[in-house]
Amino acid sequence: MRIFQQSFKFLALTVLVFLSTTIYAQSSHEDGGxxxxxxxxxxxxxxxxxxxxxxxxxxxxxxxxxxxxxxxxxxxxxxxxxxxxxxxxxxxxxxxxxxxxxxxxxxxxxxxxxxxxxxxxxxxxxxxxxxxxxxxxxxxxxxxITKSVVGILVIGLLMFFWFVRLAKQYKTKKIPTGFGRVLEPLVLYVRDEIARPNIGEKHYRKFTGYLLTVFFFIWLLNMVGLTPLGFNVTGQIAVTACLAIFTLIIYAVSGNKDFWMHILWMPGVPILIRPILAVIELVGTFIIKPFSLLVRLFANITAGHTVIMALIAIMFVMKDTLGVAGATGLSFILSVLIMFIEVLVAFLQAYIFTMLSALFIGMAVAEHDHEHDHKVVDAEDVRSDFV
Amino acid sequence: MVTYNLIGAGLIVIGAGFGLGQIGGKAMEGIARQPEAAGKIQTAMIIVAALLEGLAFGALILGK
Known part of the structure; x- marks a missing residue:
C-alpha cells in the first residue's frame, strides 16, 4: 500500500512538472504575445x-x-x-x-x-x-562561466558528493543507503555489461573509472537538459568534442604494440596494400572514431530539444486553427509522449557513448594470439572441432 | 541550393531508416530463433544502430 501511495505521489509530481512547463509557455503567450x-x-x-x-x-x-x-x-x-x-x-x-x-x-x-x-x-x-x-x-x-558551465559544475559537484558518500558507505555498511541504492546497480551495470566484456578481463579495471565518469556525466546532464531549467549542455558541440577527445587520448595512449602495428603496417596483407591501409586506418582511428562519437551525442540531444520545443510551440502556431484549448491539449499530449522517449534517449546516448568508448579502448589494449601467419585453417579441422 | 540540401537530407533519412529497419528486423529474427542469445544480440544491435546513426547524423550536419 505504501509503495502504491509513493508511486502515485511520484506520478502526480511528474505530471505537475510537465504541466508547469506548458502552463508557463502558455502564460508567456497571453501577456506579451x-x-x-x-x-x-x-x-x-x-x-x-x-x-x-x-x-x-x-x-x-x-x-x-x-x-x-x-x-x-x-x-x-x-x-x-x-x-x-x-x-x-x-x-x-x-x-x-x-x-x-x-x-x-x-x-x-x-x-x-x-x-x-x-x-x-x-x-x-x-x-x-x-x-x-x-x-x-x-x-x-x-x-x-556560462549557463552550460554552471550545469557542468553543478553536476560535477553532485557526482562528487554522491559517489564519495557511496564509497564511504561500503566501509561501514553491507549495502548502501539513500541515493546510493540508485547508483549501485548502474555502477555494476557499467562495470559488468560495458567495461568487462568490451575491454577484457585483464585490463578492464584500469578504465572502469573513466567509463563510469563519462556515463554518469552524460546521463545526468541529458536528464537535467529535459527539466524546465533549460540547460542544453550535451547539445553543445564543444562539450561532446571534449568528451570524444578524452576517449581518443585514452585509447591512443594505452594502445599496445599490436594496435599500432595493425594501424601502421597491417600484417597479413600484400606489401603494396599496406601503405594504403595505413592511411585508411590512421584516418579512421584519429578522425572518424572521435568524430562519430561527438556528432552522435550532439545531434541526438539537439534533435530531441528541437522536437520538444517545436511540439510546445504547436499551441502558438495552431491556436487559430484548433482554438486555444485544442492547440494546448494537442501540444501537451504530444510533448509529454515525446518526453518519455527523450528520457529513454538520455539513457541510451550515455550508454552508447560509454559502450563505444569501451569498444575503442578494448581494440587498443586487446592482446592478439598471432594466428595470422601460422596456418591456413582447413575446413576439415574446423569440422572436427564440432563433430 | 536549399532545395538540394533538403533532397539530400531526405535521401539520408530514407537510407538510415532502411538500414535501421534491417538491423531491427534481423535482430528480432535472431532473438526469435535463439531467445537465450537475446542479450548478446541486443548489444550488437545497439552498437550497429549507433554506428549507422552516427553516419546519418554526420551526413545531415555536413550537408546543412
Missing amino acids: QIDTREEVDAYISHHLQDSHDFTFFSYTSDEGERKHAGFPLPMILWSSDGLVTFMSSEFHHNDDGHVIVEKNGLKFAKIHSKIYELEAGATAVNFDAEHHATNGARVLDFS
Missing part, C-alpha cells in the same frame, strides 16, 4: 540551443510594457587585447544584438548572439556588414 509566428518559434528554439551568459528562468512583460527577466547574472571572464577583464553579465542588460556597449578598463565590449566582441579604439557602436557580421570589432577569448 511574444511568440506567435513560425519565424519567432524558430528564433526561440535556436536561442535555446545556444549557450547563454545569463541564467534566466523565464521572461515576461510587466504592466508598464517592460521586458522583465527572472534569473541571475553570471560572471564574464574575457581575455582581451589588454589582458584579463571580468564583470557581471547583467551589465549587458540581456541585450544580445550588440546595442549595449560595456566599457571596462578603457575597452568596449558588445554581445552579439552570445559572442563577445571587442570594439576597435574610438568606435562607439557596432557596425554591421550586409551579412550581419561586426566589421569594427574582434572576437575575444571567452572563459565566462
Whole structure:
C-alpha cells in the first residue's frame, strides 16, 4: 500500500512538472504575445540551443510594457587585447544584438548572439556588414562561466558528493543507503555489461573509472537538459568534442604494440596494400572514431530539444486553427509522449557513448594470439572441432 | 541550393531508416530463433544502430 501511495505521489509530481512547463509557455503567450509566428518559434528554439551568459528562468512583460527577466547574472571572464577583464553579465542588460556597449578598463565590449566582441579604439557602436557580421570589432577569448558551465559544475559537484558518500558507505555498511541504492546497480551495470566484456578481463579495471565518469556525466546532464531549467549542455558541440577527445587520448595512449602495428603496417596483407591501409586506418582511428562519437551525442540531444520545443510551440502556431484549448491539449499530449522517449534517449546516448568508448579502448589494449601467419585453417579441422 | 540540401537530407533519412529497419528486423529474427542469445544480440544491435546513426547524423550536419 505504501509503495502504491509513493508511486502515485511520484506520478502526480511528474505530471505537475510537465504541466508547469506548458502552463508557463502558455502564460508567456497571453501577456506579451511574444511568440506567435513560425519565424519567432524558430528564433526561440535556436536561442535555446545556444549557450547563454545569463541564467534566466523565464521572461515576461510587466504592466508598464517592460521586458522583465527572472534569473541571475553570471560572471564574464574575457581575455582581451589588454589582458584579463571580468564583470557581471547583467551589465549587458540581456541585450544580445550588440546595442549595449560595456566599457571596462578603457575597452568596449558588445554581445552579439552570445559572442563577445571587442570594439576597435574610438568606435562607439557596432557596425554591421550586409551579412550581419561586426566589421569594427574582434572576437575575444571567452572563459565566462556560462549557463552550460554552471550545469557542468553543478553536476560535477553532485557526482562528487554522491559517489564519495557511496564509497564511504561500503566501509561501514553491507549495502548502501539513500541515493546510493540508485547508483549501485548502474555502477555494476557499467562495470559488468560495458567495461568487462568490451575491454577484457585483464585490463578492464584500469578504465572502469573513466567509463563510469563519462556515463554518469552524460546521463545526468541529458536528464537535467529535459527539466524546465533549460540547460542544453550535451547539445553543445564543444562539450561532446571534449568528451570524444578524452576517449581518443585514452585509447591512443594505452594502445599496445599490436594496435599500432595493425594501424601502421597491417600484417597479413600484400606489401603494396599496406601503405594504403595505413592511411585508411590512421584516418579512421584519429578522425572518424572521435568524430562519430561527438556528432552522435550532439545531434541526438539537439534533435530531441528541437522536437520538444517545436511540439510546445504547436499551441502558438495552431491556436487559430484548433482554438486555444485544442492547440494546448494537442501540444501537451504530444510533448509529454515525446518526453518519455527523450528520457529513454538520455539513457541510451550515455550508454552508447560509454559502450563505444569501451569498444575503442578494448581494440587498443586487446592482446592478439598471432594466428595470422601460422596456418591456413582447413575446413576439415574446423569440422572436427564440432563433430 | 536549399532545395538540394533538403533532397539530400531526405535521401539520408530514407537510407538510415532502411538500414535501421534491417538491423531491427534481423535482430528480432535472431532473438526469435535463439531467445537465450537475446542479450548478446541486443548489444550488437545497439552498437550497429549507433554506428549507422552516427553516419546519418554526420551526413545531415555536413550537408546543412
